[in-house]
Amino acid sequence: MSRYTALSAATFAALIFTVRPALAIDEIYSPIAEPGEISLEYNGNNTFDHHHDKNNIAEQQTEIEWGVNNYWVTSITGSYEKNPDESWKTDAVEWENRFQFLPQGQYWLDVGMLATYVHAVQKDDPDALELKLLLQKDAGRFTHMLNAGIEQEIGRHSGPAPDRNFAWSTRYRWNEYVQPGFEIQSDFGTVSTNDRFQNQEHYIGPAVYGHLLPNLKYEAAYYVGISDAASNSAARLKLEYEIHF
Amino acid sequence: MKKLTALFAAILLATFAAAQAADAPAPSDYTITLKDHAWSPAELVVPAGQKVKVTVKNLGDKPAEFESAALNREKVVTPHGEITVFVGPLDAGHYSYVNDFDRATTGTIIAK
Numbered sequence: 001m002s003r004y005t006a007l008s009a010a011t012f013a014a015l016i017f018t019v020r021p022a023l024a025i026d027e028i029y030s031p032i033a034e035p036g037e038i039s040l041e042y043n044g045n046n047t048f049d050h051h052h053d054k055n056n057i058a059e060q061q062t063e064i065e066w067g068v069n070n071y072w073v074t075s076i077t078g079s080y081e082k083n084p085d086e087s088w089k090t091d092a093v094e095w096e097n098r099f100q101f102l103p104q105g106q107y108w109l110d111v112g113m114l115a116t117y118v119h120a121v122q123k124d125d126p127d128a129l130e131l132k133l134l135l136q137k138d139a140g141r142f143t144h145m146l147n148a149g150i151e152q153e154i155g156r157h158s159g160p161a162p163d164r165n166f167a168w169s170t171r172y173r174w175n176e177y178v179q180p181g182f183e184i185q186s187d188f189g190t191v192s193t194n195d196r197f198q199n200q201e202h203y204i205g206p207a208v209y210g211h212l213l214p215n216l217k218y219e220a221a222y223y224v225g226i227s228d229a230a231s232n233s234a235a236r237l238k239l240e241y242e243i244h245f
Numbered sequence: 246m247k248k249l250t251a252l253f254a255a256i257l258l259a260t261f262a263a264a265q266a267a268d269a270p271a272p273s274d275y276t277i278t279l280k281d282h283a284w285s286p287a288e289l290v291v292p293a294g295q296k297v298k299v300t301v302k303n304l305g306d307k308p309a310e311f312e313s314a315a316l317n318r319e320k321v322v323t324p325h326g327e328i329t330v331f332v333g334p335l336d337a338g339h340y341s342y343v344n345d346f347d348r349a350t351t352g353t354i355i356a357k
Contacts, residue, residue: 034319034320034321035320035321036308036321036323037321103329103331104318104330104331105296105318105330105331105332105333106331138317140336141315143317173314173315173317175314176314179314210314214345214348215345244308244310244321244346
């Protein structure tokens with residue numbers, strides 16, 4: 001094992017067990033597949049608010065992902081969540097499949113789709129099916145990504161209407177290690193409730209992306225809630241350790 | 246379920262739009278080879294303002310990864326295999342890339 005590999009693994013493990021991560025906030029997915037790569041991922045997010053019921057809502061996910069070929073990436077994710085005054089609990093096991101529809105950069109826009117089956121672990125929670133449209137555009141040294149998704153609960157205890165979400169990121173590819181940018185994360189609620197803006201969750205804030213080490217990527221974002229339903233602020237962290245075979 | 250259908254329709258539309266926006270002239274072809282810990286050519290000159298198609302050939306016995314933060318590209322090349330990378334249109338300038346599995350092996354695409 002090389003020095004870099006050992007250091008990357010140690011850093012990844014240390015961060016997994018020391019950083020806490022929020023709901024309505026998700027990683028922002030690229031449509032681009034990386035074949036021949038297995039990656040171990042950690043995603044975490046956490047909310048901060050003066051109101052007790054919106055403070056310290058957190059979610060952590062650990063994931064193993066496999067780039068099957070140029071157009072398909074599949075992964076299994078374990079998800080854990082925490083609500084105010086509750087301890088951490090196992091939330092769900094997710095099977096994600098990300099599809100890249102076009103060769104990267106060949107056309108004006110890179111397009112893909114994410115299809116996720118969410119199997120709830122808690123007895124009274126419903127399973128869910130999530131679909132996301134993934135768009136990416138490189139313009140000079142900027143990379144823009146848009147995710148637009150819906151999540152429909154299925155089976156027992158499921159709600160009648162799908163939840164709608166949206167995310168945007170723009171980054172400036174300054175160098176390999178530091179790529180500053182910003183993100184917007186929105187949860188519009190379900191179609192049936194048809195909430196007004198203030199009753200939906202909307203966040204915006206700065207983000208930074210890059211490599212901590214050659215095979216260890218990071219993404220970190222800090223958000224300000226811009227609607228009444230959102231928490232005052234929230235943070236997101238992603239770490240991805242890549243293994244090639 | 247109507248929303249699921251709508252999202253599928255949006256995906257198909259976006260794909261179709263991307264393909265249509267596609268293209269104008271076919272991109273010019275270039276080739277970069279990797280052998281004995283060196284890219285050849287070490288500096289590849291391409292026209293600025295045009296999309297180009299770069300074939301990356303790995304002539305070695307070990308896998309390599311063509312990676313460039315400047316170009317936002319990261320792709321594994323199997324031993325004796327090749328990949329195709331579309332880049333640009335690029336502003337005039339230097340765009341470095343590296344074999345991520347052997348990071349001393351660097352190269353540059355120069356757009357001018």
